[in-house]
Amino acid sequence: MTLRTYVISRILLTIPMIFILLTMVFLVIRVLPGDPVLLHFEKQENPAAMEAMRRRLGLDKPLWVQYFDYLFGLFRGDLGESMQDYSSVTQQILSAFPATLELAIFSMVIAVSMGIFLGVEASKGYGKTRDSVIRISGIVTYAIPVFFLGMVFQMVFGLGLHWLPVGLRLPPRIDIPSGLNVGSVHFSTGLYTIDSLLEGNVFKFVEALRYLALPSLTLGLVLSGVFIRLTRSNMFETLRLDYVTAARARGLSETTVTYGYALRNAFLPVLTMMGLQFATLLGGAILTETTFSWPGLGRYIVDRINFRDYTAIQGAVVFFGIFVSVVSLVVDLLYAYLDPRIRL
Amino acid sequence: MLILIRGSGCEVSWVDKPKVKKSMLSSLIPGLSSLSQRGLAGWLVVLGFIMVASIVMVTAISPWIAPYNPSQINVGKPLLSPNSQFLFGTNDLGQDVFSRVLSGGGIMLEVSILSVIICLLIGVPLGLFSSYAGGLVDRFFCLIMDSVYAFPGLVLAIAIAAMLGRGVINMAISIAVVYVPSYFRVIRSQVLSIKEMPYVEAAKAAGAKGRTVLSRYIFPNVVPSIVVVATVNFADAILTAAGLTFIGLGVSVDIPDWGWDLTNGRRLLASGTWWVIAYPGLMIILLALGFTLIGEGLSEMANPRLRE
Numbered sequence: 001m002t003l004r005t006y007v008i009s010r011i012l013l014t015i016p017m018i019f020i021l022l023t024m025v026f027l028v029i030r031v032l033p034g035d036p037v038l039l040h041f042e043k044q045e046n047p048a049a050m051e052a053m054r055r056r057l058g059l060d061k062p063l064w065v066q067y068f069d070y071l072f073g074l075f076r077g078d079l080g081e082s083m084q085d086y087s088s089v090t091q092q093i094l095s096a097f098p099a100t101l102e103l104a105i106f107s108m109v110i111a112v113s114m115g116i117f118l119g120v121e122a123s124k125g126y127g128k129t130r131d132s133v134i135r136i137s138g139i140v141t142y143a144i145p146v147f148f149l150g151m152v153f154q155m156v157f158g159l160g161l162h163w164l165p166v167g168l169r170l171p172p173r174i175d176i177p178s179g180l181n182v183g184s185v186h187f188s189t190g191l192y193t194i195d196s197l198l199e200g201n202v203f204k205f206v207e208a209l210r211y212l213a214l215p216s217l218t219l220g221l222v223l224s225g226v227f228i229r230l231t232r233s234n235m236f237e238t239l240r241l242d243y244v245t246a247a248r249a250r251g252l253s254e255t256t257v258t259y260g261y262a263l264r265n266a267f268l269p270v271l272t273m274m275g276l277q278f279a280t281l282l283g284g285a286i287l288t289e290t291t292f293s294w295p296g297l298g299r300y301i302v303d304r305i306n307f308r309d310y311t312a313i314q315g316a317v318v319f320f321g322i323f324v325s326v327v328s329l330v331v332d333l334l335y336a337y338l339d340p341r342i343r344l
Numbered sequence: 345m346l347i348l349i350r351g352s353g354c355e356v357s358w359v360d361k362p363k364v365k366k367s368m369l370s371s372l373i374p375g376l377s378s379l380s381q382r383g384l385a386g387w388l389v390v391l392g393f394i395m396v397a398s399i400v401m402v403t404a405i406s407p408w409i410a411p412y413n414p415s416q417i418n419v420g421k422p423l424l425s426p427n428s429q430f431l432f433g434t435n436d437l438g439q440d441v442f443s444r445v446l447s448g449g450g451i452m453l454e455v456s457i458l459s460v461i462i463c464l465l466i467g468v469p470l471g472l473f474s475s476y477a478g479g480l481v482d483r484f485f486c487l488i489m490d491s492v493y494a495f496p497g498l499v500l501a502i503a504i505a506a507m508l509g510r511g512v513i514n515m516a517i518s519i520a521v522v523y524v525p526s527y528f529r530v531i532r533s534q535v536l537s538i539k540e541m542p543y544v545e546a547a548k549a550a551g552a553k554g555r556t557v558l559s560r561y562i563f564p565n566v567v568p569s570i571v572v573v574a575t576v577n578f579a580d581a582i583l584t585a586a587g588l589t590f591i592g593l594g595v596s597v598d599i600p601d602w603g604w605d606l607t608n609g610r611r612l613l614a615s616g617t618w619w620v621i622a623y624p625g626l627m628i629i630l631l632a633l634g635f636t637l638i639g640e641g642l643s644e645m646a647n648p649r650l651r652e
Contacts (some may be wrong), residue, residue, distance in 0.1 A: 016487060021485065021494075025503065143632035155616070260597050279496040280497070290590065291610065317499050
């Protein structure tokens with residue numbers, strides 16, 4: 001199989017998966033017991049207003065018509081209107097998403113680098129105390145609820161020691177980084193770290209990093225256990241291979257051998273795991289955002305739950321699902337590009 | 345659980361280090377000795393089991409040992425720090441944190457047990473059936489299960505829980521939906537390899553019906569994996585239940601619950617009242633850790649290669 005055939009077949013495989021996912025979400029929100037409109041109004045039933053809302057949102061149509069409306073809407077990038085104020089759910093999601101993306105990227109970087117470093121260290125001292133300590137800490141971090149860890153960090157490093165700020169993405173008095181402005185060309189990503197660099201404002205960049213530190217450390221730490229374990233077992237096997245021994249025999253330093261030679265081979269499974277863990281990461285992001293009042297998509301969902309805004313919840317869930325599918329597609333393609341065996 | 349594994353006929357080679365010393369504890373308690381001979385993995389199981397069992401026990405007898413009614417407000421002044429009268433202090437409603445810690449595991453245990461049962465009831469038969477049937481049926485179930493598996497679990501659980509509303513069963517259902525694919529995948533892959541074994545072929549050749557082959561010949565060999573998946577999943581279910589409670593989809597505000605105590609404590613962070621969240625948080629960690637340890641130990645015993 002050539003790389004091109006692989007890419008095409010992998011993309012074709014994603015389509016039914018996304019389709020099933022969309023159908024599932026539709027079934028959950030519209031077909032599960034519990035009428036969204038009734039739930040939205042909760043105890044204060046108001047037949048006229050409820051009828052108006054049903055008509056406005058198309059919830060009075062037969063279920064299959066609703067289903068196709070929903071699919072066609074999605075095709076145009078339209079996630080419907082919010083039950084709260086009939087504003088565009090797509091707009092709201094797109095404005096909240098960069099915050100989540102930035103948190104997710106930084107957390108993933110922290111989780112992977114910490115996982116690789118500790119995993120390598122553990123594999124070097126296989127069976128020794130160092131190895132056991134790293135392994136056990138990996139197991140323990142798995143059992144910590146991410147929001148509890150977030151609260152502890154907040155209390156210790158934020159409110160107690162005042163090392164790092166807690167809550168929001170920037171201090172309220174600072175303007176949002178504007179991104180790149182050259183003449184009439186305007187470009188911004190919504191990621192404050194990148195936008196502040198594009199703007200050329202180092203101060204804002206540092207502030208953005210400081211605000212990112214605790215939330216991404218929380219999420220990264222909880223996620224690192226998986227990568228520690230994976231790197232450890234892979235490194236342990238790789239370090240016994242002949243080509244590593246050969247490298248050692250040539251007199252290369254141990255650091256070069258482990259990081260330059262062995263880790264290269266041990267990294268591919270880590271890459272796959274990054275794709276798989278992305279879904280977990282986004283789940284954790286919802287809780288982390290709630291803990292740190294981080295204005296991302298997770299906070300958005302939790303807010304919408306409190307308002308019983310089911311169209312918005314549906315939109316956000318669909319968005320999360322599609323995003324994860326696309327990420328795992330990209331990771332798989334990257335893997336195929338890096339590992340020639342896949343193409344065979 | 346070990347009896348299940350051994351009696352199941354699963355020929356797992358237990359790679360034991362010969363120089364395991366018989367410790368005091370293992371010779372005191374018969375049954376434990378066989379576990380501790382499995383080295384570190386055995387001890388993980390024992391430790392995890394002790395943690396889980398003691399939490400379950402404390403929760404069960406809490407009505408008799410709790411010094412105060414955990415739900416009653418103003419048993420003391422609000423936000424008292426830990427002292428001799430209130431061991432773990434009081435929260436903002438003047439409730440005794442110690443009493444709430446003792447009795448707050450009920451909902452989490454109920455939800456996780458129920459969701460694991462639902463997962464077992466759906467995931468196991470589906471995995472057995474799908475992999476045994478093979479062909480299009482298998483493709484179909486795999487595609488659906490993979491789609492659910494790829495979905496951010498907590499997001500899906502949130503959507504379902506938000507629609508179904510509060511309640512132990514509803515919460516258990518929303519968690520179970522997320523984890524059924526994990527059971528399905530493990531069982532399916534196991535059956536695929538067991539299916540090819542000569543003794544299954546022999547049974548088929550001897551004229552055993554499909555159902556008999558599945559239930560008498562294949563299923564017993566899958567049991568060890570089921571036990572491992574279920575234990576690991578207990579920890580996931582507990583953490584997911586805590587997460588759902590934390591974002592406001594909890595079972596009830598009136599019943600003492602560690603998850604709810606954490607939610608409540610978040611508002612109080614700025615006041616520095618660490619005891620309101622620290623103790624319930626530690627209890628959730630201990631419970632989840634207990635199950636993780638059991639799962640870790642069991643899976644290592646079932647597959648000694650993992651140790652490396």
